[in-house]
Amino acid sequence: MQLKLINTGFNSASFNFACDEAILDYVQKTGQPVLRFYGFNPTACTIGYFQGMNLEIDHKKASMASVECVRRLTGGGAVMHDQNQFTYSLIIPESFVPKNIQESYEFICQPILNALSKLGLNANFAPLNDILLNAQKISGNAQTRKGGVVLQHGTLLLDVDVDLMFSLLLVPDEKMRDKLVASVKKRVTGINNHLQSQIKFEDLVSLLSTEFADHLDLNLESFDLDVELMLEIKNLQKKYLSDEWNFKY
């Protein structure tokens, strides 16, 4: 069986999540697993499905800075996405991964660990949904399951600018902001901090696609967004740009 591979490059958050959802529909209809790699441009802030936008993001400040703020289909926390991140989505029928959700996170993260290992980075999986390198977070992942299909997406940090991140993210207690920012700086890292030279986006696509295909025992096959999928993405993008969706909670 084939693992359909697509690199959609850098796009807005609303496009990226609309694309994930359109491919989720596609996998539900066809049963064909899809692996997508992508990035965010322009910079965006996203919140987890169960978060309140007004509690997590200074969206007025974000709006003034033309930073798109979007609620994801998946749970987890608020994230600022810039061009120093590499993102993947694996969208696959449930039968390919462990039924147990906790085990499936680890199963889907394994090829990322394998790829990092090939780069000489000895990272480890940290339940429920993180990958750590020297006890610092290097990747966060989130999963949803709909209609017999698992969608897991995650971000691999290449470089981290915590100050920029917290310029738009709200914190539970403003009095503790400095302490929290200092704490996050200690707990988060990017892979470029640990490599001799900066890794290119395309090199990560090549490395990770091979690792995912090997891990799933599938053959890679190139995949493109056809007119039908593009129309669905355009339609779904309206949802991810709407206050009704983004300010639902």
Next chain:
Amino acid sequence: MTFKNFKPTGGKLLRIEYKTNNKSVSEFKLRGDFFMHPESCLESIEDFVLNTILDSEFTNKMNQFLLENQIQIFGFTAENIYEILTTNQCS
């Protein structure tokens, strides 16, 4: 309305808005960076809390409700919800 941030040990940050009157809950909004499968069950959990007496059986009843509805939660427990609604704890 009372608003609390609560992070269970090893869990996710819960941000809860609620109003209680003796042993009943008249307002309850559950937000946070937790995971729930299926996601569409958030409202049914909020309704469950609104319609359940806050007594010693609350936790058992909520666990039963989650089991019956095949809801899986990562990041907090029924015990955490009971604790938030019945104590002044905020962590």
